[in-house]
Amino acid sequence: MEQNPQLPDQHTPPRPQHDDPGHEVVDREGNIKLPGFKSVDLGHESTEPLGHSAEATAVKQPVRTLILTGFGINCEEEFAAAYQLAGAEPTIVHLNQVLHGHVSIHDYDILNFPGGFSFGDDLGSGVVLANKLRYRKNAEGRTLLDDIKQFIANGKFVMGICNGFQVLVKLGLLPNLSGNVTPEVTLTHNASGRYEDRWVRLKVNPKSNSPFLKGIDSMEVPVRHGEGRLIIKGEETLAEIEARALNCLAYTDFDGSPTDVYPHNPNGADLNCAGLTDTTGQVFGLMPHPEAFLSLYNHPDWARRKRQNPGLSEEGDGLRLFRNIVEHVQSQRSATTSHQEAHQFSS
Template sequence: MVSGQEPQTNNRQPVHALVLTGFGINCEEELAAAYRLAGGEVTIVHFNQVLSGETSIHDYDVLNFPGGFSFGDDLGSGVVMANKVRFRKLPSGRTLLEELSAFIEAGNYVVGICNGFQMLVKMGLLPDFAGQQEREVTLTHNASGRYEDRWVRLAVNPNNRSPFLKGLTSLEVPVRHGEGRLVIRDEEIRSRILAEGLNCLTYCDATGCETELYPHNPNGAELNCAGLTDTTGHVFGLMPHPEAFLSLYNHPDWTRRKRLDPAVSEEGDGLKLFRNIVEHISQSRAAQPAEAAPNEVSL
C-alpha cells in the first residue's frame, strides 16, 4: 500500500436503505426515520424512478416497501403494485421482479410492511418455496369485516431466519389494515411454513401466548401469522407497523408507563428491528476481507 494512505475497509460504508413511495404509499417518512435513528442512511424515491431506471435498487443494502393504500386498494391490497413489479420492463429489459430476485441472490434484504407485505405475497416473493415467484399465500379481508386500527402483541418465532428479529422474543406495535388475514394455498405450503420457521411473528394475548381470538389476533390470519420470511431470511414481510413505534412517546400508554417506571427505555419496540438489520449488515461487512482501493499498490 502506498505510504500515507489509510486502508479502505468494507465496514466503513454506511448501511443504505432505499424506501419507495408514490401511488398511495404513505408511511415512507416514518420508515426512513427508523433507519436514521438506527444509524443507517436513507433515500426515499418515487416508485417511477425505479421503474424508469433512474434509480437502481442494486446501489442499496435494504429495499423497503412501506405501508399505505397503493392504488387505493381498488383491486385488492397491493395487487396493482405487485403487477407493476411483475410485468413492467425496466430499461435493462428485465422486469423489476427479475431485478429483485438478483438483488436478493446478491445477499441484500427486502422488507414489506402492511401494504408492502401485501405486495410481497402477491409478487410471489413470500414464502416462494418453488423459487418461481408464484403466489403461494395471500392476504385478504379481515375476518372482522372491518378496518382494524389497534395495538397488538407479537411473539417472535425463535426459529425465524430474519436478522431483523435477532434476539427478540416479543414486540408490541400497532396494526392498521383492512386486508391482513393470511390465507395459505394448501396444506403442503402450510406444513412447510411451520416446519421451516417462516411464520416468524404471531399474534399473542397479554400473557404472551399465541392466540386466534379477536381482537388479539385482529384479522383471523391462518397460523395467527403477523409476519413471514422466505427460506433465505432475506425477504421479510409483516402486517404490523414497527416504524410507528420508534419512541416510548408514540405509545398511547406512555404516561402511565413512565410514572410506574421512571427508568423505562424511551425507545419503542419497533426501533429494535431496524437497529438489528443495520448492525447485521455492518457486522457482515466487517467480517469480509477489505478490498484494495484502485490506487493502492501491494508491495
C-alpha cells in the same frame, strides 16, 4: 363546452416543477437529473443527484436503504426515520425513478416497501403494484422483479410493512417455498369485516433465521389495515411454512400465547401469523407497523408506564427491527473486508 382535466401520465418519471426554483439539477449536457429525497433531512428534498462522491466512498460507508414511495404509499417518512435512528442512510424515491432507470436498487443494501394504499387498493391490497413490478419491462427488457431477484441473490435484504407486505406476498417473494417467485399464500379482508386500527402484541418464532428478528422475543406495535388476514391454501404449504419457521411472528394474548381470538388477533390469520420470511431469511414482511413505535412516547399508555417504571427505555419496540438489520449489514461488511484483507496479506 367544459373540457376534461389533463391528468398526468403515471408511466412517466416525475419531473421538477418550473415554479420551484433551485429544484432542478442540470448536468453539463443540459439533461435534467432527478433529485433524490433524503428523508428526515430539513426540508425533506435534496437538490443533489442520488449517488456518492469518490471521497465519500473512500471512508466507511453507512448502510444505505432505499424506500419506495408514490401511487398511494404514505408511510415512507416513518420508515426513513426508523432507519436514521438505527444509524443507516435512508433515501426515499418515487417508484417511477426506479422503473425508468434513474435510480438502481443495486446501489443500496436494503430495499423497502412501506405501508399505505398503493393504487387505492382498487383491485385488492398490493395487487396492482405487484403486477407493475412483475410485468412492466424497462428498455433492457427487464422487470423490477428481475432486479429484485438478483438483489436477493447478491445477499441483500428486502422489507415490506403492511401494504408493502401485501405486495411481497402477491409477488410471490413471500414465502417463496418453491423458489420460483409465484404466489403461494394470500392476504385478504379481515375476519372482522372492517378496518382494524389497534395495538397488538407479537411473539417472535424462536426458530426463525431472519436477521431482522435476532434477539427479539416479543414486541408491541400497532396495526392499521383492512386486508391483513393471511390465508394459506393446502395442508402441505401450511406444514412446510411451520416446519421451516417462516411464520416468524404471531399475534398473542396478554399472556404471550399465540391466539386466534379477536381482537388480540385482529384479522383471523392462519397460524395467527403477523409476518413471514422467505427461506433465506433475507425477505421479511409483516402487517403491523414497527415504524410507528420508534419512541416510548408513540405509545398511548406511555405516561402510566413511565410513572410505574422511571427507568423504562424511551425507545419503542419497533426500533429494534431496524437496529437489527442495520447492524447485521454492518457486520457482514466488516467480515467481508476482513476476509479481503486477510487474503491480500496471505498472497
